[in-house]
Amino acid sequence: MxxxxxxxxxxxxxxxxxxxxxxxxxxxxxxxxxxxxxxxxxxxxxxxxVEREGWRFDIGGHRFFTKVPAVERWWHEVLPDEDFLSRPRMSRILYAGKLFDYPLRPLNALTNLGVVEAVRSVASYVKARIRPPRDQSHFEGWVSARFGDRLYRIFFKTYTEKVWGMPATDIQADWAAQRIKNLSLGTAIRNALFPQRGQTEVTTLIDRFQYPRTxxxxxxxxxxxxxxxxxxxxxxxxxxxxxxxxxxxxxxxxxxxxxxxxxxxxxxxxxxxxxxxxxxxxxxxxxxxxxxxxxxxxxxALSHRDFLTVALVVPEECGFPDNWIYVHQPEVRVGRIQNFGSWSPYMVKDGWTCLGLEYFVDEGDDLWESRDEDLVALATRELDQLGLVPTAAVERGFAVRMPKAYPVYDxxxxxxxxxxxxxxxxxxxxxxxxxxxxxxxxxxxxxxxxxxxxxxxxxxxxxxxxxxxxxVEEDYHESGGAPAGEGWAAVPAGTRAAAGTGRSAPVRSRGPRPVRAA
Structure with a gap:
């Protein structure tokens, strides 16, 4: 060149x-x-x-998956193939003390909910199909129209509001449409009944990804x-x-x-x-x-959402097979929990693993300003409260802060x-x-x-x-195909780089950004 x-x-x-x-x-x-x-x-x-005393932490979780050939080649030019692991994708939702498969699998979800709640959820879904919410301009209305109000409140509302620090009715529907592109309860049912390995058509259904070993x-x-x-x-x-x-x-x-x-x-x-x-x-x-x-x-006028991880060292048997678990329980502040040992065995030590509790914060708020030992105590307490790991099993912990992690789309x-x-x-x-x-x-x-x-x-x-x-295009990149040529270089000036090569973040539909008191 x-x-x-x-x-x-x-x-x-x-x-x-x-x-x-x-x-x-x-x-x-x-x-x-x-x-x-x-x-x-x-x-x-x-x-x-981040490395602390031989433990390695991924800030936020980074699956190496792309539809852009030039990027794929670049990754493998910088790192030899032996430095990449092929990892299974596994995520679940923790709600009411039970773990639900994510992407949602209807039989698993309805069984865990119990007969009464399952009937109510199905009825809510049917109602939404017959009489969809009038206002689908925001996250709540858009998701409720596709899953029903009850499943929306169980599986979408709490986590989303933790991440962005705003009511779901203040998040525009564009974000939902791009983040859970093509996924509805009907899609989830089809994929549960007729699973396909290597699924990449729907953003949330990818089953494997690459990951650098450390x-x-x-x-x-x-x-x-x-x-x-x-x-x-x-x-x-x-x-x-x-x-x-x-x-x-x-x-x-x-x-x-x-x-x-x-x-x-x-x-x-x-x-x-x-x-x-x-x-x-x-x-x-x-x-x-x-x-x-x-x-x-x-x-x-532009702002960011900040992020902190509290990594707790626990015995290997206290871990879980998931890359991460989404916490949809409003009584705790943790939003997601990673098991770094499930990302790569090279990030942990023999007989032990490390769980990363993720908190979505604003720089200067009460969590951000807390001492590291207080954050470790909070994370330990919440892990026990969720029934995942007893307090006595936590060996030690570390806190890592990351300012300006996510641009906010006010x-x-x-x-x-x-x-x-x-x-x-x-x-x-x-x-x-x-x-x-x-x-x-x-x-x-x-x-x-x-x-x-x-x-x-x-x-x-x-x-x-x-x-x-x-x-930010109409599709999330994991559901789109690669463009022609080198994957990006053939796009003329002033045109879209490629449909299906981006993802959006929430756009607040109205009102000022709430500020949490320190």
């Missing part, structure tokens, strides 16, 4: 998550020595693997090594302070780098192009001279993003937002990677790809 003729451009990449490292890898592969700036002390972003961080640690080996730089503890610009665009990036000993240092790196996966609002607010006030206001967020996009394109055209936080889009890792790949082609080849067309 040809590179841009003449001297190599000075490319600064902000962020060492999937998008940033993919961009740096593609640049250095083509002889452009990019410099990656990562504010944290580890690479991978939310796709990192967690997703292995991919990004190896990519970092390869970027450095090809002449690039990956600087950790390097926080971007300012992006210096003139009438043509950004000319340099000022960075403050923390040192293990002694004061931090400040450097100014010249930049012909900047690939940014830092949160989009922070990118705007770091501009010098500042962006106009209306653009800054748009940036400040009502009007899309208008704010458009304001920012238009200003960036007009005033700093050499700044290229990529990835989940960089574009304020609820990307999967593979689609974050696609935005980076296309951006590198834009920088080096003047390819003219519309990177913003990659992501």
């Amino acid at each position: 040809p590179t841009r003729p003449g001297p190599h451009p000075e490319v600064v990449v902000i962020g060492a998550g999937p998008a940033g490292l993919t961009a740096a890898h593609e640049l250095t592969r083509r002889g452009v020595p990019a410099t990656v700036l990562e504010a944290d002390t580890v690479v991978g972003g939310i796709s990192r693997t 967690g997703p961080g292995l991919m990004w640690e190896r990519a970092t090594e390869q970027v450095r080996g090809a002449g690039g730089a990956v600087l950790l503890g390097a926080r971007v302070i300012r992006l210096l610009r003139d009438e043509d665009g950004v000319t340099a990036v000022e960075v403050r780098t923390a040192r293990p000993a002694g004061p931090s240092t400040r450097d100014v790196l010249p930049a012909d192009d900047v690939v940014s996966s830092m949160p989009l609002p922070e990118l705007v607010l770091a501009m010098d001279p500042p962006a106009p006030e209306h653009v800054q206001a748009a940036a400040r 009502e009007g967020y899309d208008r704010q993003v458009e304001v920012i996009r238009a200003w960036l394109a007009a005033e700093v055209p050499n700044v290229h937002p990529v990835g989940r936080n960089g574009m304020h889009r609820y990307n999967n890792a593979d689609h974050s990677m696609v935005t980076a790949m296309l951006t590198v082609e834009n920088i080096l080849d003047d390819a003219g790809h519309d990177v913003w067309s990659v992501n």
Whole structure:
């Protein structure tokens, strides 16, 4: 593949998550020595693997599954095949002390509910088919129309509201349509009666996935090594302070780098192009001279949902075969529980496993500000309360916080993003937002990677790809086919990258975002 003729451009990449490292890898592969700036002390972003005392934790759970051939090839170029495991997908829902298969299997669900509740649920479903809810513009109405009100309240409402911290009636139906694409009670019944291995037509029915043997961080640690080996730089503890610009665009990036000993240092790196996966609002607010006030206001209007995991070490027999269990019981605050031993035996120790209790939070709220030992005590107590693991069986625990894990799609967020996009394109055209936080889009890792790949082609080849067309489409990527050609490169500027290559996050249909008291 040809590179841009003449001297190599000075490319600064902000962020060492999937998008940033993919961009740096593609640049250095083509002889452009990019410099990656990562504010944290580890690479991978939310796709990192955290290690504490020999235990490894996946932040949020990352199944490696893609319909994009270019991404599939990239994964296996960075990691040899022997570093991948083929893992069975298993998830269940915990409700009223019982575990229900997920995706829902009607016989399992109705048996666990008991005769009386099963009859009520079937009657509720029939009623919804005859007289659907009048308002299906929000999550509650959309799901109730397809499963009935009773099954909606049992299997959808509580978990969804825990994740997003808002009533289900304030989440627009678009998210439900994309997250549980093609799945209805009728679909669930058909798949229960006529199961098909390798199912990928419905998002929630995929039965196997790839997984790096020591967690997703292995991919990004190896990519970092390869970027450095090809002449690039990956600087950790390097926080971007300012992006210096003139009438043509950004000319340099000022960075403050923390040192293990002694004061931090400040450097100014010249930049012909900047690939940014830092949160989009922070990118705007770091501009010098500042962006106009209306653009800054748009940036400040965007928000994120934050995330923390409490990992508890327990005997292996206290684990479960699931990758994770969704907790649909409102009396506890935990939203989901992972068994890291079910993701990979290389993440745990012989005779033991590690359970990750996931809490969806807002930075600065009571959980976020709690001491680690208090979070471990809470998670231990809730694990016992749920009847999964007795308190005495917990050996020890660790707390891991992840800020800005999920971009929030508030009502009007899309208008704010458009304001920012238009200003960036007009005033700093050499700044290229990529990835989940960089574009304020609820990307999967593979689609974050696609935005980076296309951006590198834009920088080096003047390819003219519309990177913003990659992501939120009508279908979730696991239910869509791959586009023609290289899986993404054949898409002309201004068109959709590929139907079925993205997923959405909730759009709040009305009202301000609720703030939980600390």
